[in-house]
Every structure is written in C-alpha cells, then in structure tokens.
Amino acid sequence: MDPHDAHPAPLPAPPTASTLEEVARIAGVSRASVSRVVNGKSGIAPHIVEAVMAAIAATGYVPNRAARTLVTRRTGIVLVVVSGTDTSMREWGIGEVLADPFFARVAGGLMGSLRPRNVDPVLMLAVDQTERERVVNYVREGNADGVLLVSAEANDTLPAMLSAAKVPVVLFSRPSTPAPVSYVDVDNRAGGGLAAEHLFSRGCRRLGIITGPTEVAGAEDRLTGFLASTQRLGLADVATAAGTFSVDSGAHAMIQLLAQGVDGVFASNDNMAVGAILAAHERGVDVPGDVAVIGYDDTIAALMCRPTVTTIRQPIEAVAAEMTRLLLDIVDDPGMPPRHEVLAPELVVRGSA
Amino acid sequence: MDPHDAHPAPLPAPPTASTLEEVARIAGVSRASVSRVVNGKSGIAPHIVEAVMAAIAATGYVPNRAARTLVTRRTGIVLVVVSGTDTSMREWGIGEVLADPFFARVAGGLMGSLRPRNVDPVLMLAVDQTERERVVNYVREGNADGVLLVSAEANDTLPAMLSAAKVPVVLFSRPSTPAPVSYVDVDNRAGGGLAAEHLFSRGCRRLGIITGPTEVAGAEDRLTGFLASTQRLGLADVATAAGTFSVDSGAHAMIQLLAQGVDGVFASNDNMAVGAILAAHERGVDVPGDVAVIGYDDTIAALMCRPTVTTIRQPIEAVAAEMTRLLLDIVDDPGMPPRHEVLAPELVVRGSA
DNA sequence: CTGAAAGCGCTTACAG
DNA sequence: CTGAAAGCGCTTACAG
Numbered sequence: 001m002d003p004h005d006a007h008p009a010p011l012p013a014p015p016t017a018s019t020l021e022e023v024a025r026i027a028g029v030s031r032a033s034v035s036r037v038v039n040g041k042s043g044i045a046p047h048i049v050e051a052v053m054a055a056i057a058a059t060g061y062v063p064n065r066a067a068r069t070l071v072t073r074r075t076g077i078v079l080v081v082v083s084g085t086d087t088s089m090r091e092w093g094i095g096e097v098l099a100d101p102f103f104a105r106v107a108g109g110l111m112g113s114l115r116p117r118n119v120d121p122v123l124m125l126a127v128d129q130t131e132r133e134r135v136v137n138y139v140r141e142g143n144a145d146g147v148l149l150v151s152a153e154a155n156d157t158l159p160a161m162l163s164a165a166k167v168p169v170v171l172f173s174r175p176s177t178p179a180p181v182s183y184v185d186v187d188n189r190a191g192g193g194l195a196a197e198h199l200f201s202r203g204c205r206r207l208g209i210i211t212g213p214t215e216v217a218g219a220e221d222r223l224t225g226f227l228a229s230t231q232r233l234g235l236a237d238v239a240t241a242a243g244t245f246s247v248d249s250g251a252h253a254m255i256q257l258l259a260q261g262v263d264g265v266f267a268s269n270d271n272m273a274v275g276a277i278l279a280a281h282e283r284g285v286d287v288p289g290d291v292a293v294i295g296y297d298d299t300i301a302a303l304m305c306r307p308t309v310t311t312i313r314q315p316i317e318a319v320a321a322e323m324t325r326l327l328l329d330i331v332d333d334p335g336m337p338p339r340h341e342v343l344a345p346e347l348v349v350r351g352s353a
Numbered sequence: 354m355d356p357h358d359a360h361p362a363p364l365p366a367p368p369t370a371s372t373l374e375e376v377a378r379i380a381g382v383s384r385a386s387v388s389r390v391v392n393g394k395s396g397i398a399p400h401i402v403e404a405v406m407a408a409i410a411a412t413g414y415v416p417n418r419a420a421r422t423l424v425t426r427r428t429g430i431v432l433v434v435v436s437g438t439d440t441s442m443r444e445w446g447i448g449e450v451l452a453d454p455f456f457a458r459v460a461g462g463l464m465g466s467l468r469p470r471n472v473d474p475v476l477m478l479a480v481d482q483t484e485r486e487r488v489v490n491y492v493r494e495g496n497a498d499g500v501l502l503v504s505a506e507a508n509d510t511l512p513a514m515l516s517a518a519k520v521p522v523v524l525f526s527r528p529s530t531p532a533p534v535s536y537v538d539v540d541n542r543a544g545g546g547l548a549a550e551h552l553f554s555r556g557c558r559r560l561g562i563i564t565g566p567t568e569v570a571g572a573e574d575r576l577t578g579f580l581a582s583t584q585r586l587g588l589a590d591v592a593t594a595a596g597t598f599s600v601d602s603g604a605h606a607m608i609q610l611l612a613q614g615v616d617g618v619f620a621s622n623d624n625m626a627v628g629a630i631l632a633a634h635e636r637g638v639d640v641p642g643d644v645a646v647i648g649y650d651d652t653i654a655a656l657m658c659r660p661t662v663t664t665i666r667q668p669i670e671a672v673a674a675e676m677t678r679l680l681l682d683i684v685d686d687p688g689m690p691p692r693h694e695v696l697a698p699e700l701v702v703r704g705s706a
Numbered sequence: 707c708t709g710a711a712a713g714c715g716c717t718t719a720c721a722g
Numbered sequence: 723c724t725g726a727a728a729g730c731g732c733t734t735a736c737a738g
Contacts, residue, residue, distance in 0.1 A: 030709045065494045067731035069419035070714045100460040108451040141418045278659045304657045306631045420715035423730045701724045
C-alpha cells in the first residue's frame with residue numbers, strides 16, 4: 001500500500017475545536033465571509049461558499065454559541081418553568097413534578113413545540129422565592145430569551161415578577177391573580193359544561209362534582225361551568241366534595257359523594273377520577289353501571305384504569321404550539337401588549353361514563 | 354416636597370442591563386476587581402468589596418453568562434437526553450416520552466440532583482440520527498458541559514457517538530452495545546431475583562414472567578435474575594410471555610400466562626404489571642388471591658391501581674445523584690477513564706403480591 | 707459582493 | 723492586594 005494513502009482521509013471529528021478564524025485561513029477568505037455562509041446569508045459568490053464549505057468539512061468546525069450569543073443577544077434557549085408554592089409541590093417532592101401526568105404532558109408538549117423552531121428548553125422548577133428570583137435572573141443574565149410558565153398553584157407571584165422585570169413570558173392558563181402577561185388557556189368553563197352535558201345525556205340525574213383546589217382559577221372555572229350547565233339542564237342540587245388533584249383526594253371525595261347517592265360524578269382531573277373509580281370498586285359500586293365518572297385532562301392516568309376514564313381533553317399540543325409561537329413573537333417585539341388565547345376542550349368518551 | 358428627593362431611590366431593577374464596566378466605574382475600581390468580588394475570590398480589601406457591593410446593588414447588575422462562558426469554557430449547563438429509535442418512541446409520539454412514568458421519574462431525579470450543584474438542565478429527546486448528531490454538536494458548540502443520557506432502547510448509537518467525540522457523558526444503565534462510557538446502573542439481576550423470592554415466599558409455585566423488550570440490557574437481566582432464582586428455589590418451568598413495557602402489552606401477556614395456570618407473575622415494569630392486573634380483573638381472576646403480581650420500577654403507575662402494585666424499586670434519586678457527581682468529575686478531568694457504579698434495587702411490598 | 711475593524715462583556719495571567 | 727491589557731469567538735456596520 002502506498003504510504004501516501006495513509007494521509008488522514010476525511011476525519012469525522014478533529015480533536016481540537018476549530019474556530020471561524022481557522023476556517024477563514026484555510027478557505028483563504030475573511031472571517032466575515034465565513035460568518036456569512038455559516039449563517040446562510042444570501043448574495044455570496046459561489047466560489048466563496050464552496051471554499052468555506054470545504055474548509056468547514058475539513059476542520060469539522062462548529063460555531064461557538066457563547067461568542068455568537070454575546071453579540072446577537074439571542075440564546076436560542078427558552079426557560080420552561082413549573083412553579084408553585086412549597087405546600088403545593090411538597091406533596092410530590094422537588095423534582096417529582098414531572099411524575100404528575102399532567103405536568104409531564106405539558107412539559108412534553110412544550111418541548112415538542114420548541115423543537116421544530118430550533119430553540120432548546122431549559123427546565124426549571126420554582127417552588128420558593130429564591131427559585132423564583134433565580135428564574136427572573138436567569139433570563140436577565142441572558143441565559144434564555146424568555147419563559148414558558150405553567151403554575152402549579154394559585155397566588156403564584158412569578159408571573160407578576162416576570163412581567164415587572166420585562167421578561168418575555170407566556171403562561172399556560174390565566175393567572176389566578178391578574179397580571180399583565182400573555183397566556184394561552186383552555187376554556188375550563190366550557191369543559192365543565194361538557195362534563196355535565198355528557199353525564200346528563202347518559203341519563204344521570206343525581207350529579208356530584210369533585211372539585212380541585214379552590215384557589216386555582218382553572219379548577220374554579222370547571223366547577224362554575226359544571227354548575228351552570230346542570231342548572232340549565234334542570235338538575236337542582238349537585239353534591240360537591242373537595243379534592244386536591246391527587247388520586248387519594250379523589251378517593252376520599254368519592255366516598256362522601258357515594259353516601260349522598262350520586263349516579264354521576266365529574267372529577268376535576270384524571271387523577272381524582274382514577275381515585276374515585278378505585279374507591280367505588282372497593283365498595284362494590286360499579287362504574288359506570290351504578291355511577292358514571294368523568295375526569296379532566298386526558299392524561300395517561302385515564303388509560304391506566306379499568307374502566308378507562310371518560311374525560312375532557314385539553315389540547316395540550318395545540319396550547320404548547322400557541323405558547324411557543326406567542327413567546328417568540330414577544331421576544332422579537334418586546335413592546336407587544338399582552339395577548340390571550342383560549343382554546344376549546346373536547347369530550348373523550350371511554351369506559352367510565 | 355423637595356424636588357431633590359425625587360432622586361431614584363433604591364430601584365428594584367433598572368431598565369437597562371448594566372455591565373461589569375459600569376459597576377467598576379461607579380465603584381471607582383478596576384473591572385478586574387469587580388470580577389473578583391462577583392466571583393467570590395478571597396483576598397480583596399474590605400473597602401473594595403464594599404464599594405463593589407454597593408455599586409452592584411445600585412445598578413442591579415447581573416453578570417452576562419455568554420461573556421463569562423466565552424472565556425471560562427464552562428456553561429453550567431448539562432444536557433439531559435432521552436434517546437431511542439423511531440420505533441420505540443413512536444409509540445408515545447415525540448415529546449411524550451415524559452408521559453411515561455419511568456422516564457418522567459428519571460428526568461425529575463436528574464433535575465433534582467443538578468439543582469443543588471447549580472447546573473441547569475437542557476432537556477432533549479433524540480429519536481433519529483439527525484437528533485443524535487444534534488446532541489453531539491450541542492456540546493461541541495459549547496452549549497453544555499456534558500450529557501446525562503438515558504436510552505429508551507437497545508442498540509442506541511448515541512453512547513458510542515458521544516464517547517467518540519470525547520463528550521463528557523454518563524449513562525443511566527449499562528449500554529446494551531458495549532461502549533467506553535461511564536454509567537450508573539441498578540442491579541437488574543438482583544431485582545429479578547428479589548421478585549422471584551418474594552413470590553416464592555408468598556407461596557406461589559407456578560410462576561410466570563412478562564419480559565421487556567429482549568434487546569434492552571436491563572430487561573434481559575431482570576429475566577436472567579428471575580430465572581436464576583426460580584431455579585435455585587427448585588421451581589422447574591417458568592411460563593414466559595413477551596411484553597414491550599406498555600400497559601397493553603402487559604395485559605396481553607397476562608392473558609397467555611393465565612391460560613397456563615400461573616399463580617404468581619413478575620412483570621418487568623410497573624406499566625405491564627398494571628396491565629396484567631387489569632386483565633386479570635376483567636377475567637374475574639383475583640389479585641393477589643388467585644394470582645400475585647409484582648412489578649418493577651416503583652413509578653406512580655404502581656399507585657394508580659387497586660390493589661396497589663408490589664414492585665421492585667429502583668433508587669432513582671440515588672442513581673441521579675451519582676450520575677451527576679460522576680459527570681461533573683468527568684467535566685473537570687476529561688481524561689478520566691470510564692467508571693461504573695451499580696446500586697441495589699429494593700422490594701416494596703404493597704397489595705398485589 | 708468582500709474585507710478590515712470594532713465591539714459584545716467577561717476573566718486571567720502579568721506586573722507592580 | 724490591584725490594575726492595565728490581552729483575549730475568548732463571533733457578528734455587523736462601514737467602506738470599498
């Protein structure tokens with residue numbers, strides 16, 4: 001074999017990181033030119049583009065993002081934060097919010113919508129004041145271009161902090177304490193109404209509802225919507241029992257409701273619907289035969305149960321896509337006034353009602 | 354009111370981002386000094402520290418991370434990636450991996466372990482070759498210091514790609530195709546053994562196992578460990594049925610096993626255990642009365658079922674903490690040879706076995 | 707269409 | 723213990 005063949009053939013990745021400077025030298029052009037082709041600017045002589053491409057291939061050059069960010073003021077990173085108060089989140093333990101099917105679905109949806117736009121998500125949990133400040137500083141330090149926020153609890157001060165600091169932000173859901181921020185929401189009143197109507201159409205006449213935490217705007221709206229519909233349908237009194245969005249709380253609430261002889265129950269989220277169904281079974285009450293149960297969210301929890309849970313689906317993917325679109329608009333035009341969007345929920349009929 | 358009082362009192366956050374330079378000017382010291390106190394270096398004259406602190410408070414200065422990263426070559430960011438192949442992940446849909454309780458728990462654990470060390474997690478899913486290359490480039494571009502990787506499927510090429518590119522990386526679990534990378538694992542053989550022993554100690558003598566995808570190293574090990582123990586316990590033949598880690602696959606497998614008259618079943622993960630229990634109930638088979646079922650992982654799924662699922666707990670938090678520690682060590686000393694750690698699983702007895 | 711040069715905001719030897 | 727200065731790797735007016 002000719003020893004000259006031992007020349008390094010197209011090496012996959014050179015050991016030492018190369019720079020724009022080096023590429024320019026090898027291509028025999030200026031750094032500006034390399035920068036332009038790397039960034040896909042138009043109006044560059046073909047022979048320059050070629051030379052640069054070749055040099056990039058030869059060196060395995062990849063641009064340094066810190067340097068780029070330093071001058072462009074854009075990071076291509078968005079903070080995805082789940083915030084709440086100590087109390088609400090301690091139930092799961094820090095870092096376990098993701099174990100909640102709903103937040104996991106939202107986080108996943110957000111990631112999915114960020115991906116095609118080529119922006120990377122930094123995930124952050126904010127359960128106390130220190131962490132909330134950290135979120136604000138994070139983008140003030142120029143680590144991220146904005147934040148996509150989902151509050152796990154009412155009275156969250158983060159939305160207000162963010163808007164005061166003029167940090168681009170879009171919330172999932174209307175903030176429970178009004179703040180001048182953009183948000184995308186799903187019509188919870190309509191969702192509550194859907195639940196009542198479905199139960200009614202099945203023949204249920206003695207309805208009950210397992211509410212979510214009262215301070216959570218969305219939970220409140222689901223209740224309001226449910227009651228408005230039952231009233232319209234001529235169903236006088238509705239039994240109510242309070243839950244906290246956890247499986248156990250749903251089970252406890254169901255026991256109270258069962259004692260009041262309900263034949264149809266609307267649980268304000270799937271976790272509680274699962275709890276309700278389990279509690280019913282333990283007491284020999286058939287679902288949906290003796291009592292129909294309908295949940296909310298359409299999370300994986302609804303499928304981990306028999307019967308599978310009829311539920312009100314939140315179009316999370318669509319919400320996520322809208323949130324992302326909105327946020328990037330705000331990043332491009334920080335002066336933009338807050339914008340709101342409300343999507344429609346959808347009934348998903350399965351086994352439990 | 355004296356107009357002089359209109360002076361800007363301690364403003365919370367000045368509109369315009371200030372720089373080191375500005376702080377230095379106000380404090381009447383050099384930029385180097387400001388940098389030193391900002392970074393908490395020791396050996397600085399008290400009066401300088403004071404002046405700088407005051408100037409920082411007055412300006413609301415926060416350091417620019419891009420500038421800092423550019424010179425220090427440290428980002429304080431770690432990539433948390435879940436990778437798999439199209440096939441394995443399409444089952445969930447991109448962005449929905451987090452909906453799987455197990456990955457959600459791992460991701461959460463990783464976030465929890467990164468938090469106290471002050472490094473931020475960028476979450477990334479890698480389901481095809483393009484995305485895998487994106488992961489490699491991400492850290493080559495200097496966007497992150499290293500990667501914490503959990504593979505959703507065997508034959509994942511990412512570990513090898515990463516180690517070839519000399520990117521600091523730590524895997525959750527031993528890679529199914531050997532690669533020179535560090536990893537932290539949980540002893541799956543021991544876990545399988547634990548399951549067999551527990552079933553045996555409950556009096557089960559006709560055991561069955563619902564396996565996971567055969568190419569997944571961990572699934573294989575659980576099977577091996579289970580069989581080794583049953584053999585040692587003198588239980589001749591064990592019925593086996595293949596599953597894919599999904600709830601449905603667990604249900605289907607259970608039907609086969611039931612037909613073979615088993616009285617104790619080990620499902621290789623909780624999802625399948627839930628499916629198995631649901632399938633048993635639908636056929637009027639009592640769990641654990643007629644057949645005991647034991648799962649694996651100890652995810653939230655195990656609690657969403659009645660009876661609650663007895664399972665083999667993976668100490669995810671400990672694994673996550675170890676992975677993080679290891680990775681930061683590697684980042685500090687890239688030449689370090691790959692290191693492996695294997696933690697012990699634990700039996701969690703609940704209602705199903 | 708291309709290049710020389712300034713500048714983004716930090717950190718870190720190097721002197722003193 | 724402190725400061726002047728160089729330099730990290732890019733992008734972007736500004737000329738030409």
